Amino acid sequence: MIHRIKDENGVTVVAFEGDVDLESSPEARRILLDCLGRTSSLLVDLSAVTYIDSSGIASLVESFQNARKAGRHFALVAVSGSVLSVLRLSRLDKVFTIYDTLEDGLARAG
C-alpha cells in the first residue's frame, strides 16, 4: 500500500493505493488518525485501492468514529469497485458518507 496526502483549500485528502490488508492497515490507521488530528475535514480517496479486508475497514471505521466524536467532517470519495462491493455487502454504505468523485467530495466539504 502507498499513500498520498494533499491539502485542497483546507480539506485534507488522503489517497491510498494498492491493498489495505492486515499487513498495511496499521499504517493506514496511523495516517488517518494523524490527519484527523490536524484537519477539520478529511476525505479518503479509495479509487486506487485494489483490495480491502476487515482490518482495513476497521481503520476507516475508527477514523469515522473519531471524526464524529470530534465534530470533524469525514467522507470516502471515488471508492473503487472492489471496495464499494465490500461496503455495500456489509451495509457500511449506510454508515459512511460516500461521494462518487473527489470533486463532489470537495464541493460538499468546503
Next chain:
Amino acid sequence: MAEQKPSQNRLPEGGNRVLDHLELAAVMGRDFAASLDIEDSLRRAVEHITRHLDAAGGALFLLDESGDHLRCHACFGATEITGLVLKSDEGIVGRCVQTNCAEMVRDVTRDRDFQKSVDEQTGYTTRSILCAPMSVKDRRIGAIELINKLGGDGTFSDADLHLLQALSSVAALAVINARMAEALVEQERLRRELELAAEIQRSLLPRRRPESFPVHGAYHPARIVSGDFYDFFPLDDGRICFNLGDVSGKGLNAALLMAKTASLYRCLGKTVHEPGRLLALLNGEICETATRGMFVTMVGGVYDPETGIVRLANAGHEPPLFHDRQGDFTPLPAEAPPLGILSLPAADGDFPETELRLDGGTLYVFTDGVTEGYADDGAPLEVEGLKALIRKNDSLTLAGRVDAVISCLKQGAEALRDDVTMLAIEDRRKGGNG
C-alpha cells in the same frame, strides 16, 4: 573431547603469541557456546581478557534497552564496579561506544572525558585505559575496558588494542546470540499461552450433536486463535437459537472480542428470542466498549424445527445461502451494518428481521473466509464454487456437507488466509427432502 586449560598461565613469546591469542578466542567462543548463563560467561571472558592482556583490571559494559545507559555487567581484577551505571556517552567507555572506535589512553589525567568519580568511589588510581566497543556491524552492544597495564613499561601497546578489538567482537556476537535465544524462549512461551487461549475458544463452540439434530457447524482457524465463531442451543419451547459471526481483523484482539460477543449472545439468547432485538442489544453492548474501530458481522436467528421456519437478522455479514428443495440458491443479504460501529438510539428499534420457510431446503451461513478461500484445485472458491460444492455433496448428510466444504478449503494449495466457519440448518420434517 579433552578439556583444555585456558592459556592465561602460559607465557606468550614470539610466534607462539598469535597461536595463544587464537586459543584464547577459541576458549571464549567455546565457553559462550556451552554456557546457558550469559552473565557468567561474560564474567569469565573479562577474566580471560584481563589476564591475557596483563591488565590490573577489566570491566564489561552493556547498553540498556533504551540505549541511554551503560551498565557494568562483569569485571575482574583491581576494582569491583559490577552494577555501575553510566550515561551512554559518559567517560572514555561512553565515548568509545558512541564513536564505535577502540581507544588507547596512556595517561587518563590528560583526557577530559575521564571520570574521576569512579576512582574516588573505589579508591583505586587509574593511569591508563584500553577500551574497545562491542558491536556487530552497526549494532552497538557495549564495550570492554581494561585499566593499568601491569608488565613492561606499564602502557598498553597497539597489539593489545587490536587483540582487545577482536575479543570484544567475539563477546558481542555471544551477547547477540544469547539475546536471540532468549527471544525464542519468550516466543515459545507466548505460543503456549496462545494455545491455551485457543483451547478456551474451542470450549465456547457448541458441543457436537447427534446426526439427527437439524443444525450443524464447523470451523477451522487460519491461525492459533480465531475471530470467527458460531453457536446453537435449544430453547425451552423446542426452537433452536443460532448465530455465526466474524470479528474484524485477526489475532488475539479479534479472539477476545469474539469471546465477548459469543458469551453475550449465549446469555441474551436464552431470554431474548427475537433476533432483531437481540442484535440491537448486542450492538449497544459492543459499542460501549469498542476500540480501534473493531466490529462484528453476524447472522443471528431462531429456527423452529416444528414449522421449518427460520427468523434471522443479518448485521453486515456475508449473505447466507438458502438451498431450496428444487436445488436453487437464494442469497439473504445484510440489511443492517455490522455490530459495534453505530450506537443506535432505542427509538430506532431493532435490526431488521427476515423470515424464511425452509420447506425441505437447507440454509448455509458462513464467513467470508469460505468464499475468499482457495479450493483443493487451487482456484478461489467464491460464491459460485461454494454452490457447486454443496450441489456435488447433496447426497451426504448435513454434517457431511458442511465438513466437506471446510476440508476442501483446508486442503487448498494456498495456505488459509482467513478462518473458515460454516453453519447449516436443515428442514428435517416429514415431507421435506432433507
